[in-house]
Amino acid sequence: MNRRGLATSVASRAGLLQLLERAGARPALAVLVYHRVLSPDGHRYDKAVIEATPEEFDEQMGMLKRRHSVVTADELTDVILNPTKLRHFRVAVTFDDGYRDNYDHAFPILKSHGLSATFFVSTHYMDSRRLSWWDQVAYVIRKSRRSTLKLEYPKRVAVEVDRDAPDLAIQTILRLYTRSNADLSCFLAAVEEACELRVPDEAEDRQFMSWQEAQEMKDAGMSIGSHTHSHGILAAMTAEQQRAECRESREQLKARNLTSDVLAYPVGSVTTFSATTIRCAKDEGYRIAFSNYGGVNRPDAMNPFDVKRMNMNIDETARQLRFRLALSRVSRRAAW
Ligand SMILES: [Zn+2]
Numbered sequence: 001m002n003r004r005g006l007a008t009s010v011a012s013r014a015g016l017l018q019l020l021e022r023a024g025a026r027p028a029l030a031v032l033v034y035h036r037v038l039s040p041d042g043h044r045y046d047k048a049v050i051e052a053t054p055e056e057f058d059e060q061m062g063m064l065k066r067r068h069s070v071v072t073a074d075e076l077t078d079v080i081l082n083p084t085k086l087r088h089f090r091v092a093v094t095f096d097d098g099y100r101d102n103y104d105h106a107f108p109i110l111k112s113h114g115l116s117a118t119f120f121v122s123t124h125y126m127d128s129r130r131l132s133w134w135d136q137v138a139y140v141i142r143k144s145r146r147s148t149l150k151l152e153y154p155k156r157v158a159v160e161v162d163r164d165a166p167d168l169a170i171q172t173i174l175r176l177y178t179r180s181n182a183d184l185s186c187f188l189a190a191v192e193e194a195c196e197l198r199v200p201d202e203a204e205d206r207q208f209m210s211w212q213e214a215q216e217m218k219d220a221g222m223s224i225g226s227h228t229h230s231h232g233i234l235a236a237m238t239a240e241q242q243r244a245e246c247r248e249s250r251e252q253l254k255a256r257n258l259t260s261d262v263l264a265y266p267v268g269s270v271t272t273f274s275a276t277t278i279r280c281a282k283d284e285g286y287r288i289a290f291s292n293y294g295g296v297n298r299p300d301a302m303n304p305f306d307v308k309r310m311n312m313n314i315d316e317t318a319r320q321l322r323f324r325l326a327l328s329r330v331s332r333r334a335a336w
Pocket of ligand 1: 096227
C-alpha cells in the first residue's frame with residue numbers, strides 16, 4: 001500500500017476522516033484539475049497527464065456527488081468574483097489542455113452524475129492531429145533506443161533511461177524545460193539530437209477535442225475556457241507574446257460563442273506566470289485565471305488571477321480523494 005493508501009486507511013479506521021469532514025466547516029472552494037481520463041496501458045505519449053482511468057473518474061465523481069456540494073460551471077465564476085457567496089466547503093472540477101478523451105470519457109461520466117466541469121483548451125491544438133510539446137518529447141524518448149540521453153540545452157545533462165519504463169526519464173527531461181523558462185524550439189531540437197530521432201508534429205490519431213465536441217459539451221452545461229493559444233510557458237515570453245497568446249485564444253473562443261473570460265495558465269506552477277502575465281490577461285479581457293500548485297481558496301483570500309487548484313493523481317481512489325479533500329478543509333495547503 002502506498003503512502004496515500006496507508007494514510008487514508010489509518011484515518012478512516014480511527015474515525016479521523018469523519019471528524020475532519022465535520023470539523024472543517026469553514027467556507028472554501030477546492031478546484032480539482034485533471035488533464036486526461038484514459039487507460040495509461042500502451043500509451044505512446046506523456047503518461048503523467050493521465051490522472052484517472054474512466055473507472056477511477058466515475059468513482060471519484062460518484063463520491064463528489066454523494067459527499068460534496070459541487071459547483072456548476074456557471075457558479076464557479078460567480079463564487080470566485082463574489083467570494084462572500086461561498087458559505088461552505090465547495091468543490092469544482094476542471095480540465096486543462098482540451099484532450100479528446102475529455103469528450104470521449106469524462107463528459108459522459110460527468111453527465112451520468114449530473115455534474116458539470118470547466119474545460120480549458122489550448123486553441124492551437126483544437127480540431128487537428130497536432131501534438132503538444134510534452135507529448136512530442138514523451139513520444140521520441142519512448143521511441144529512441146538510447147539508454148543515456150545527453151542534452152545540450154537548457155543545460156548540459158545526461159539522463160539515464162530505463163528502456164522498460166522510460167516515464168521517469170521523460171518527466172526529468174520535461175522538468176528541464178518547465179522549470180527553466182527556456183526556448184521551446186531549442187529544447188525540442190536538443191531532445192531530437194539526444195534521441196537521434198525527429199520529433200513528430202502530428203499524432204497518428206487526433207489527441208485533442210474538435211470544436212464541434214466542445215460545442216456539444218457547452219450545450220450540455222459544461223464550460224469551455226482558455227488555456228492560451230499554443231500552451232507555451234507564459235513567464236518565459238515577452239509581454240507582447242503573452243498578450244498575443246491570451247488574445248488569439250480568447251478571440252477563437254469568442255467567435256464560437258464559448259466562454260472567453262476565464263483562463264488557466266499553462267502548467268500553472270508559481271514560476272510559469274508573473275505579474276506581467278496577470279496584467280496581460282487582464283488587458284486582454286479575462287476576469288479570472290487559474291494556477292495549479294495546490295491549495296484551496298478561502299473567501300477572505302480569494303485571488304481571481306491566482307485561483308488555486310489541486311492536481312489529481314493516477315491511482316487515487318475515491319476514498320483517498322475524499323480524505324485529501326477533508327484534509328484540505330483544515331489545512332491551508334492540500335496534502336500531497
Ligand atoms: Zn496544460
